[in-house]
Amino acid sequence: MFWVLLLSFIGTGAASNLPGYCTLYKGEIEILKRPPRKVEVNLGDTVSLVCAAHGNGMADPYVYWIKGLGPGFEEKGKHMGPVAVGKSTLFIEKVTEEDIDTYRCVVKDCCTNKKEEMDVDVLVPDETCKDVYGVGAVLYGATWEFKNWTAAVQACKDKGLQIAFPKNKDENAQLLHDIKASFITHPNAKKYAHENWVWIGGHDSHEEGQWKEIKTNELITWFNWEWSQPDNWTKGNQHQEGQDCIGIRRTNGKWDDSFIHHERPYVCECPDKKLKN
Incomplete structure (x- = not known):
């Protein structure tokens, strides 16, 4: 019903009424599906990670993924695909070396800017002392x-x-x-x-x-x-x-x-x- 009213407001040029909607909804974000903190894969594997949330007392929040944060320093990263409502899936059909990175699921409410962020490290087995990944034999x-x-x-x-x-x-x-x-x-x-x-x-x-x-x-x-x-x-x-x-x-x-x-x-x-x- 909300989306019907929203489209009606926009269609009649009554966008100024939208802030009034936000004042009515002061609930909390509830995380329904939290992605794992670490995912170990082999090159060529498929990755499918779901991140989902619900709005208690407010509309469902936006959910989206970003890539390339890097650990230990501040960096916004690159957006991965469109912004969804309530649920977003990070899908990598065949993992390459370029996909081995840190990803973040961002859950954000458009009215209050309440936000929760969940980081996921996608990494390969380290194979510490083996001659793999082109490292060569190491001591x-x-x-x-x-x-x-x-x-x-x-x-x-x-x-x-x-x-x-x-x-x-x-x-x-x-x-x-x-x-x-x-x-x-x-x-x-x-x-x-x-x-x-x-x-x-x-x-x-x-x-x-x-x-x-x-x-x-x-x-x-x-x-x-x-x-x-x-x-x-x-x-x-x-x-x-x-x-x-x-x-x-x-x-x-x-x-x-x-x-x-x-x-x-x-x-x-x-x-x-x-x-x-």
Whole structure:
């Protein structure tokens, strides 16, 4: 009935009456179908994700998808198809590398601008230490997924591996080589263009300045700090515990101390690791 009245208003040039409609409807958005936070696919698979909502005490909200948000930074992304009312489906017939991205379902009421946003990461299996996706054989396997440092350490263990940590200049160079190879070729990596740091397995969380390797609990004797690091920054005393974990810059292999709660990609040490000659 509402849409009949709406068309009647517009057809008679009475668009000025439309705001009056909005004042009558002050309900809430109810999410009926929430898409999953993460969808793991293989290239060539079909993806069909439904996002649906209802308006309680108001008209059903607009629903639409956008693509290309990228994790960890602000970007509006690209609209995916038309704006629907109440329900929208993200459909990809055959997934290509260009489809591996972050998508957002936006549910928005036209009158109140009330909005809910739900992000979905579409990604392929990381295949950490296998020669797939054109990465080549690696001794250190990067995983392009956001995790805090503690979760990254555990994620490597869940793969039957250990989080990587280079003990000397040669190992650090190999680690940097493998991260770069993964970054430029792995389908999951492209959306991390604004993330320069990757977690590795060093920390001083037990005693400030006593840097240890998490795998062995031994004191670290070789360092490759970025200039002016480590600085144990507290962000104006917002984090009084300081920065206790090490990340490696994916562009030059230098290290930085960082907050344990920051979420970043991470790199695991592959089985039977040996430096290439």
